[in-house]
Structure formats: C-alpha cells, structure tokens
Amino acid sequence: MFSVRQLYDLQLLDWDIQSHEQDLAETNSKLADDSARVAAKKRLDGLEARLGELGPARRTAEAAVQQTEQKLAAIDNRVYSGMITSARELAAIEDEKTALQQQHSDQEDELLTLMVDTDETQDNKDKAQTSFDSINSRRQAELTELQSSHKTLTDELPGLYERREDVVDDYPPVALATYSMIAKQRGGQAVALVERDTCQGCRIALARTELQAVRDPEKIVQCGSCSRILVLA
Ligand SMILES: [Zn+2]
Numbered sequence: 001m002f003s004v005r006q007l008y009d010l011q012l013l014d015w016d017i018q019s020h021e022q023d024l025a026e027t028n029s030k031l032a033d034d035s036a037r038v039a040a041k042k043r044l045d046g047l048e049a050r051l052g053e054l055g056p057a058r059r060t061a062e063a064a065v066q067q068t069e070q071k072l073a074a075i076d077n078r079v080y081s082g083m084i085t086s087a088r089e090l091a092a093i094e095d096e097k098t099a100l101q102q103q104h105s106d107q108e109d110e111l112l113t114l115m116v117d118t119d120e121t122q123d124n125k126d127k128a129q130t131s132f133d134s135i136n137s138r139r140q141a142e143l144t145e146l147q148s149s150h151k152t153l154t155d156e157l158p159g160l161y162e163r164r165e166d167v168v169d170d171y172p173p174v175a176l177a178t179y180s181m182i183a184k185q186r187g188g189q190a191v192a193l194v195e196r197d198t199c200q201g202c203r204i205a206l207a208r209t210e211l212q213a214v215r216d217p218e219k220i221v222q223c224g225s226c227s228r229i230l231v232l233a
Contacts, residue, residue: 192228202226
C-alpha cells in the first residue's frame with residue numbers, strides 16, 4: 001500500500017542527490033580554476049624577463065661610462081704632456097673635454113637609473129617568487145583535497161541514483177508525476193511537513209478541511225497556498 005509519506009522519503013533522497021551534484025559541480029569548477037596560480041606565475045615570469053633585459057643594458061651602460069673615462073684620461077695626458085703649444089689647439093681640446101664630461105655625466109645618470117631599476121625589479125621578483133611559492137603550495141594542498149572530494153562524490157552518486165530507481169519502482173505513476181511537477185515549480189521541494197497546523201513549505205496556516213484531509217495517509221493533499229504535497233510531521 002502506497003503512503004504519501006513515501007514521497008517525503010523520496011524528497012530527502014532527492015535532496016541528498018542534489019547536494020551531491022552541487023558539491024560535484026563546485027569541486028569540478030574549483031579543480032578547473034587555476035587562475036590565481038597562473039596569474040602569480042605570469043607576474044614572476046614577467047619580472048624575470050625584465051631582469052634578463054636589464055643585465056645586458058647595465059653592462060652596455062657601464063662599458064660606455066668606462067669608454068668615456070678612457071677618452072677623458074687620454075685628453076688629460078695630452079694636455080699635461082706639454083706637447084700642445086698652440087692656444088687654438090688647447091681651446092679645441094678643452095671644448096672636447098667639456099663635451100665628454102657632459103656625456104660622462106649623462107651616461108652615469110643612465111647607469112644609475114638602470115641600477116636602481118635592477119634593484120627594484122630584483123626586489124619585486126623576490127617577492128613575486130615568495131608569493132608564487134605560497135600560492136603554489138596552497139593550490140597543491142587544495143588540489144589533493146578537491147581530488148579526494150571528487151572521488152568520494154563520484155563514488156557515491158551512482159549508488160544514490162540506483163537507490164532512487166529502486167525507491168520509485170513501486171510508486172503510483174500519478175503520485176510520482178505530481179511530485180516531479182511540483183518539485184520543478186517549487187525549487188526542488190515538492191513535499192512540505194505539517195507542523196502546528198501550518199505548512200512548513202510556505203509557513204501559512206492550513207484550512208480545517210486541508211488538515212482533515214492530510215490525516216488520510218493514502219491521499220495526496222496539496223497546500224492551498226504553495227501547492228506542495230502535505231505530510232504530517
Ligand atoms: Zn504551503
């Protein structure tokens with residue numbers, strides 16, 4: 001003999017299935033979402049590439065400074081050698097020296113900028129490495145946990161589906177169709193318990209006739225307000 005209460009048992013089972021399915025969907029989306037780790041790696045790679053560019057640029061700038069210093073030293077040697085006797089030649093050398101000194105100063109500024117940039121980039125790279133390491137190890141631990149949940153959920157779900165098939169096997173088709181229709185309309189809850197003369201689905205007090213009808217365990221009675229199938233608590 002079919003009792004309406006069996007629809008409540010079915011609802012508990014369906015809720016269990018729904019919760020498994022939701023957990024599995026969440027687990028799958030978390031497993032697929034590697035965005036934090038990818039972003040941290042991208043930042044680290046970018047800083048490493050920048051350091052890779054700064055190294056040669058700094059060496060080039062250092063060489064340029066040295067070259068200018070050598071030229072300046074050569075000029076000084078010529079001036080102090082006493083070989084230059086013409087005032088015009090001396091003036092030309094002084095002009096050349098002034099121009100080289102300006103160039104030397106500009107080159108030193110450029111080198112200093114590159115050194116500061118290198119220090120800052122190195123500092124940022126070290127921080128990015130620490131951040132990546134921490135995100136990476138957290139993600140590894142999370143993945144282990146997620147894979148374990150995924151396994152548990154996928155192991156349990158087939159058993160639940162099978163149980164549902166067994167459970168509904170001897171339910172009258174009309175009861176089952178009514179249940180499915182209301183479940184679809186009412187956010188997955190087709191059955192509501194009656195407590196203190198109130199439908200627990202919509203929290204609205206039931207009419208005397210509804211309360212009397214609900215006492216018949218074989219009769220499907222729907223709440224006048226939310227249309228859920230009523231079952232005495
Ligand atoms: Zn109701």
